[in-house]
Amino acid sequence: MEGMGQFFAMGGYAGYVWPAFAIVLVVMAALWFISDRGWRKSEQTLAALRKNRRQRESDAE
Amino acid sequence: MSLHYFANPTRFTRLAGRIQPWAGGLAALLLAVGFYLALIVVPADYQQGDTVRIMFVHVPSAWMAMFCYIFLAVASAVALIWKHPLADLAAKASAPIGAGFTFLALVTGSLWGKPMWGAWWVWDARLTSVLILFFLYLGYMALWQSIEDGQKAAKAAAVLALVGAINVPIIKFSVDWWNTLHQPASVLRMDGPAIHPSMLWPLLIMALAFKVYFVALLLARMRMELNLRRIRALRLAERSS
Amino acid sequence: MAVITRDLHLAVRQGGATFLALVFFLLTVTLFPLGIGPEPAILARVAPGVLWVAALLAAMLSLDRLFQADFEDGSLEQLTLSGLPLGGIVLAKIIAHWLTTGLPLLLAAPILAVLLNMNTEGFAALLLTMLIGTPALSLIGAIGAALTLTVRRGGVLLSLLVLPLYIPVLIFGVSAIDAAVHGLNAKPHVLLLAALTLAAIPLCPWAAAAAVKLSLE
Amino acid sequence: MAVITRDLHLAVRQGGATFLALVFFLLTVTLFPLGIGPEPAILARVAPGVLWVAALLAAMLSLDRLFQADFEDGSLEQLTLSGLPLGGIVLAKIIAHWLTTGLPLLLAAPILAVLLNMNTEGFAALLLTMLIGTPALSLIGAIGAALTLTVRRGGVLLSLLVLPLYIPVLIFGVSAIDAAVHGLNAKPHVLLLAALTLAAIPLCPWAAAAAVKLSLE
Amino acid sequence: MFQGHDIACDRGERRIFSGLDFQIAPGQALVLRGPNGCGKTSLLRMAATLLKTAAGQLTWDGADIAEDPEEHRARLHYVAHQDAVKSALTVRENIATWSKIRGSADARIDTAMAAFGIAHLADTPAQYLSAGQHRRAALARLIASPATLWLLDEPTVSLDADGTACLQQAIMDHRADKGMVMAATHIELGLDDVEILQLKPQ
Amino acid sequence: MFQGHDIACDRGERRIFSGLDFQIAPGQALVLRGPNGCGKTSLLRMAATLLKTAAGQLTWDGADIAEDPEEHRARLHYVAHQDAVKSALTVRENIATWSKIRGSADARIDTAMAAFGIAHLADTPAQYLSAGQHRRAALARLIASPATLWLLDEPTVSLDADGTACLQQAIMDHRADKGMVMAATHIELGLDDVEILQLKPQ
């Protein structure tokens, strides 16, 4: 336990070291999440639009 | 296999789809290793104590901030000169990633600066030029946003990206040109790295992890942009019919 | 060239840009002692920075109208159709811009420097850096003005795009003066500034012309 | 009132004024440390002055477009014809102007104060004076904007007319902060500033409306 | 009843016209004609209280409009060369703004766009309109919020045949509804039963 | 000979028209007609090299104009809706600026003002012109400096009968002089022997 506490204390600089690593993780995860969701959404919209068009084309025939 | 081999968007989508999961996985793995090394294995510095660990996220972020801009500028040049159809998208897709890394460099630098220099922020040349880089990214994205016509926006943004590229050498060499508080380069320099190997390796692993992450994210964003472009075309065709 | 005289003539007639930059410069610099307080030592300390920042802002403000007015009333279109190369027209407009903003600033700077208690060593450096640096402001600014012509958030975007590009000019300009004030060698800073301006002369009109062409489509 | 929402909507859409003032404010304040140098003591010393001068300039710049855009495309004409009293319309436009420029400045000021190493005593005073003072900037400025509508040298004249009127705001604002920073009594300065703003509320819209009517003839 | 008695007009310290009389009864239309620079626009601006008469007076049901200009303004629409269409806003937003300021019902906005054949452009920013579409957007204001007196300065400029027909229909409906119209024009508006006021250059 | 082959036009990423052909020989006039938004202005802008063709090509005596746009620009005049008349300058100064930029003789300026009946306004600032006078000042440019191809976008807007007659005379003289004219309009221009290009909305 002693070791763990020491580890988390970061030699008294816990207030600087941990936030630094945390923000890196948060920003990287957020960027990834936003991009991934944007991509998925765009795939869905595209598929829907294409289906729409195919339908209309077959209607027209 | 010329530059134009990947100009075909469908081929690109297929290839990107294949690479992306691997790149994502590798980035996650390298990041995990890097974090482990940086937080646990590496000993505290005798001068800086445990704050030195911030280096392992700060320095790769700062490198990526500059790297992304170089990438963006090169992609813009390719788009303007060779009219490569994917170059626009690559440039557009890399801007938010670059902005993210620049933001990280600023924040982690601040978090390091407080214990080291006793201030969150000082107005020295290196710090300020990174701040300016951040503004440049924002301006670039805002320009894309504010021009409706996609093709026009691409060209305008490319011109801006190229003009803004002068900022990169300024950031790189600002510490040499002005006497500042900030560390001069100790890894990326002409006469080889001046840093202890026990620190160098984790740093390089972290840097590699960031690079691979960039690739994975770039591919995802490019596919998204490509889809968005197709969606626009379909919508417009629909509206006019 | 006819375009330069036209722009100058218009500037004199409308007044707009010409005096605006100058008046803005004068007012900004005079406001500072009011805001900061009258102590000569502090004023002298901040003088080069205040002068250069005010010059930057003044130049940036007048940029807004560099192409905008001509764009809105169709004159820019007519200019491109005049058969002259677009790069040349843009350069002419940049020169006119410098003559109506940069030059007046240059002439006003010494008076203001006296008001701000700047020492005589800094004087020559101030004039020299402004002479070399203000053309760069007009040149770089033209790109921003051209890029934001059709853009909705024109004004904001213009500042956001242009100011980052202006910062090197500011930094070299101020460092040269500071060096001179403290009796150090100002030459490297001045040379860097000159290199910047020289690089901007061929590049900026070209980039601005490309942007103008885009917004006329 | 519909006019306020319209102006706000337009401001958001065009971005123009809203962000311009804010971006200008941010960039100006960022430029200063670059020009002056990084020493925290000096920065802290000049911080209130720099912040207020930047706010003044930012407010003044956005004034130019307060009536101008609406005048040029005929909207101002249509607004006066809308059957609402002109004074009310002008007041609505002033409120919209404050919401899009004064308010953002107010919100951004604390962040910048930290960056400039301003001490915590000055903080409350800064916010209070900006809250009281920025409406006066919009109110006074409207007169200038209306007077210079049809004038050829609009921009210059505007600055020349408005800045002298702004100087009392600047002086009271800065003195209040300085007093607070040095632990003195800031109250008299704040009260004077408040008196100024209160006097401007009925007077300025009326004067500006008269000026607008003139320029529509 | 909108009347002008012995009106004179000065522009730039020059007398443009004088001794002009006219009257418009409910349901009537008055068309101003005359060569360039004879003062048609100036007369319309006087009728809109935007310009002062140099002599004479304008009355509404016998009361001088200069006495309560606000009241007069509320009952008129003035469509000028400068058409007050904001390029940053969409067509619908442009029309909606004005009808909101005039406090009229939102439902009329769609009617107005349909009346001028621009319903399909409702969500297009005005920046991207062709000249005729732009003008239609400006004219749609007439329908979006009701007003008794329409002052139209060369309203058919840039309109195609269909657009002109829309305008004619709008004017007919307005007149049937006891509205009044005062229009300056150089070309035939194709309205029937109008009075013509010929302005002569001095 | 100015020709268009299989021209297509995109605006805002939308196809406006395609497969359009036309040709204008020296001395000929081509009038563009069609409903609002069908692409007349866009076609004129393409002919002026201000807009890129989405497909097809425009040729001058067989040579593609996109190859040397500067040369093409030097031989044309484009009079658009936005008429590039500066309100701060007088009529004469406005015309003189453009003829100076184009390097043509000063003597023609007076001829040009006379041709459009605005000689008496020579020293009036453009700000004080009526709508029709403004347009005449814009058109006077056509005479002040010579150019082979005239591209006119709704040139008669705001002109009275006399102004329209001036324009007709100018066009006749120009055609007699082997000039070419391409004009978009909604109303009859009153020219004889013109070809009409009808644009259809897609």
Ligand code: HEM
């Ligand atoms: C917000 C504040 C900061 C910013 C924006 C910033 C920015 C940067 C940048 C752009 C680099 C890359 C330089 C290059 O590759 O040449 C860098 C590297 C570095 N920074 Fe910072 N920094 C900040 C604060 C700090 C602090 C407080 C420290 C430590 C006391 C620090 C230590 C380092 C080190 C050791 C490097 C690596 C230099 C090398 O090996 O090339 N930085 N920083």
Ligand SMILES: Nc1ncnc2c1ncn2[C@@H]1O[C@H](COP(=O)(O)OP(=O)(O)OP(=O)(O)O)[C@@H](O)[C@H]1O
């Ligand atoms: N703001 C002004 N200041 C001074 N004189 C003006 C002003 N506006 C117009 N004029 C002059 O007043 C006269 C009448 O102008 P007005 O615009 O009323 O003419 P109009 O009949 O509408 O002409 P058009 O058919 O060309 O539109 C013109 O001779 C013009 O030169």
Ligand SMILES: Nc1ncnc2c1ncn2[C@@H]1O[C@H](COP(=O)(O)OP(=O)(O)OP(=O)(O)O)[C@@H](O)[C@H]1O
């Ligand atoms: N800058 C632009 N961006 C996007 N679309 C545009 C732009 N300008 C015009 N359009 C669209 O292109 C089409 C053609 O416009 P154009 O101005 O060529 O029409 P026009 O034939 O001149 O019409 P009008 O008779 O009304 O002048 C219109 O539907 C218009 O909405």
Ligand SMILES: [Mg+2]
């Ligand atoms: Mg008129």
Ligand SMILES: [Mg+2]
């Ligand atoms: Mg058109």
